[in-house]
Amino acid sequence: MVIRIDLSSDTPIYVQLRNEIVKGIGKGELLPGENLPTVRQLSAELGVNAMTVSKAYQILKTEGYIETDRRRGAAVRAAGPKGAAAENGREKMESTLELLSAEAKLQGMDREEFLRLCGDAFAQMEV
Amino acid sequence: MVMFLIFLFTDLFIAGIFYAVYGKKRTYTEGMLLGVHLPASAAESGEVVSFMERYHRKTKAFFLMNTLAGALICGICFWYFSVFMIVWCVWLAGFSVGMIALLFRNHRKLYDLKVERGWIGSEGSHIMAADVKVAAQSDRMGISPLWHLAAAFLILMPCVLPTVRYYLRVSDDGMILFGCSLAVTASFAILHKVILGMRNRVYSEDSDLNMKVNRMQKTVWSWALIGAGFCNAAAYLTAASSMDTDGRISTGVYIVYVVLESLPGAALICGFLYMRFKKEKMLAGNRHPLYIDDDVYWKNGWYSNPNDRRLIVQDWVCSWNYTTNMARPLGKFCLLLGVGVTAAVMIWGCREMWKMDFAPIRMEITGEGLEITSGAADYSIRYDEIESVRLLESLPEEDYAGYRLIKGSDSAGKLAGRFRGKETGACRLYIYKGYEPVLEIDTKEGPVYVNSRNEGEAEKWNEKLKKM
Numbered sequence: 001m002v003i004r005i006d007l008s009s010d011t012p013i014y015v016q017l018r019n020e021i022v023k024g025i026g027k028g029e030l031l032p033g034e035n036l037p038t039v040r041q042l043s044a045e046l047g048v049n050a051m052t053v054s055k056a057y058q059i060l061k062t063e064g065y066i067e068t069d070r071r072r073g074a075a076v077r078a079a080g081p082k083g084a085a086a087e088n089g090r091e092k093m094e095s096t097l098e099l100l101s102a103e104a105k106l107q108g109m110d111r112e113e114f115l116r117l118c119g120d121a122f123a124q125m126e127v
Numbered sequence: 128m129v130m131f132l133i134f135l136f137t138d139l140f141i142a143g144i145f146y147a148v149y150g151k152k153r154t155y156t157e158g159m160l161l162g163v164h165l166p167a168s169a170a171e172s173g174e175v176v177s178f179m180e181r182y183h184r185k186t187k188a189f190f191l192m193n194t195l196a197g198a199l200i201c202g203i204c205f206w207y208f209s210v211f212m213i214v215w216c217v218w219l220a221g222f223s224v225g226m227i228a229l230l231f232r233n234h235r236k237l238y239d240l241k242v243e244r245g246w247i248g249s250e251g252s253h254i255m256a257a258d259v260k261v262a263a264q265s266d267r268m269g270i271s272p273l274w275h276l277a278a279a280f281l282i283l284m285p286c287v288l289p290t291v292r293y294y295l296r297v298s299d300d301g302m303i304l305f306g307c308s309l310a311v312t313a314s315f316a317i318l319h320k321v322i323l324g325m326r327n328r329v330y331s332e333d334s335d336l337n338m339k340v341n342r343m344q345k346t347v348w349s350w351a352l353i354g355a356g357f358c359n360a361a362a363y364l365t366a367a368s369s370m371d372t373d374g375r376i377s378t379g380v381y382i383v384y385v386v387l388e389s390l391p392g393a394a395l396i397c398g399f400l401y402m403r404f405k406k407e408k409m410l411a412g413n414r415h416p417l418y419i420d421d422d423v424y425w426k427n428g429w430y431s432n433p434n435d436r437r438l439i440v441q442d443w444v445c446s447w448n449y450t451t452n453m454a455r456p457l458g459k460f461c462l463l464l465g466v467g468v469t470a471a472v473m474i475w476g477c478r479e480m481w482k483m484d485f486a487p488i489r490m491e492i493t494g495e496g497l498e499i500t501s502g503a504a505d506y507s508i509r510y511d512e513i514e515s516v517r518l519l520e521s522l523p524e525e526d527y528a529g530y531r532l533i534k535g536s537d538s539a540g541k542l543a544g545r546f547r548g549k550e551t552g553a554c555r556l557y558i559y560k561g562y563e564p565v566l567e568i569d570t571k572e573g574p575v576y577v578n579s580r581n582e583g584e585a586e587k588w589n590e591k592l593k594k595m
Contacts, residue, residue, distance in 0.1 A: 001259045002329055002337075002417060007434040021259075029334075030259065037262035045257035045265075045326045047435035 001029035005046055013048055017056035025076055026125040032078040131204040138197035148445045149226050150186050153179055158418040162443040163237045169246045182233045193222045209480035216473045231428025238426045256419050260334040261327045261341055269323045269345035275316035278356035282308050285367035294370035308363035312356050319352040332415035340409050344402055351398030355391030362387035399447055429453050483536035488557045490577055492591055499557050504535035504544030514569040516592045522565055524548045
């Protein structure tokens with residue numbers, strides 16, 4: 001799975017990194033239980049600060065997408081987000097969808113077209 | 128004649144290597160032409176084709192001119208060697224700087240053309256990419272650099288033999304051979320470690336292909352460097368096997384040593400060629416190529432990316448080379464340090480050689496002893512160290528070729544420094560060739576032979592020393 005980071009983007013690098021890994025898990029490119037590179041390895045590959053990668057991993061762990069182990073390092077969580085993490089995730093998704101819906105409406109998109117776009121995006125996710 | 132042939136071969140080899148690395152960036156590969164990412168349609172357009180033809184003509188003329196100059200200056204070898212070395216250094220510096228300037232200027236022109244025409248990435252791409260699966264396996268690629276410890280052990284092993292220990296203590300070149308062999312092993316181990324730690328390249332959307340190519344490259348590098356390390360150890364073991372209490376290593380053993388020491392170079396070149404061949408073969412089946420257009424960071428020819436934390440990155444001209452990130456102060460410092468140290472070593476080397484050829488042999492008789500200066504291996508002798516002094520008609524050996532240089536200089540006009548004669552053994556010579564008589568000063572450390580170009584001076588020294 002290839003991660004792309006836009007260094008000139010307004011979105012912070014750790015957020016881009018978090019989003020890329022979440023998309024990778026969603027599309028099934030990163031399988032449950034699969035090991036992620038260590039913070040040192042990934043920061044060296046991308047040429048970014050180790051703290052940036054560490055921050056992205058911390059967020060992914062809080063959101064319940066990955067788990068970290070002192071011996072194994074970081075790995076994709078087999079069960080996915082559960083409990084409070086899942087609840088927080090749902091709230092965040094509702095908020096994001098609300099914003100996206102507003103933007104779609106303001107751009108003149110109708111309900112069917114918006115739902116079709118959502119459906120196409122969701123179809124890319126295998127899991 | 129030998130020096131002429133060595134330098135002629137070296138210059139032609141340098142020109143060939145330079146041309147292979149810097150002069151052949153004319154084919155469109157991995158989405159790039161002359162290091163600039165372009166769509167295939169743009170690379171085949173009349174504008175770019177005629178630009179590349181002009182560049183090819185200029186490159187051909189530049190390389191032909193410099194190769195010819197490199198071959199011609201070798202003739203100066205037959206005159207003063209120091210003059211030749213100065214001219215050779217100027218030729219090498221001019222060739223290197225001119226070649227890089229030619230390449231970088233045309234690289235920039237093509238980049239500007241790309242921006243002007245609005246071809247892909249012309250607005251400046253700032254994308255960095257990493258393959259998560261490849262990065263996760265990074266620590267398990269290649270072979271451990273700890274194998275170099277085995278090579279170091281082989282070099283240290285002969286030290287258990289008393290004859291080798293004695294040789295290392297008393298011989299002129301023993302510690303040099305030993306130290307150099309260990310230093311070369313350490314350099315290979317460090318290079319091995321650095322290469323394994325380098326970032327993996329993303330060639331494709333296909334992680335398995337990225338994994339295969341990066342794993343193959345690190346494995347080949349590992350084997351080439353371990354092989355080179357063992358060749359270096361074998362070379363030292365050959366030399367060590369002939370070390371005895373006589374304090375000499377025969378010329379035959381030295382030849383075997385030089386041949387074995389040349390094998391690491393061959394191992395690295397073969398490894399590189401094999402790696403390139405395998406990489407091209409693997410990437411031929413790349414169905415989803417991924418090109419990261421980072422031209423904006425390379426537009427002047429060197430890498431300058433303030434967002435990249437790395438200090439050392441792979442060079443665009445040759446994947447074998449690495450360069451520093453000029454956006455980081457340490458990157459600029461490393462470059463300046465490299466250029467500064469190289470220039471200083473060249474200037475110092477030329478100055479020393481100039482002294483060897485042109486500094487006169489002088490002997491000062493002072494109240495405490497003798498001071499002999501010659502521009503190479505100066506020497507002083509206290510009176511209590513002198514056993515006898517006599518004037519000879521000529522040197523004891525039949526001809527000057529009977530003396531082997533240990534330390535100092537052996538130029539067309541004079542011999543100065545430490546030598547070993549076939550009959551005389553260890554001695555010191557401060558001799559102008561073709562001038563007689565010769566003053567022989569016997570000391571506890573062996574005889575010293577001195578003469579002068581001024582008529583009657585050697586006789587005066589002889590008389591003065593006999594009175595002391």
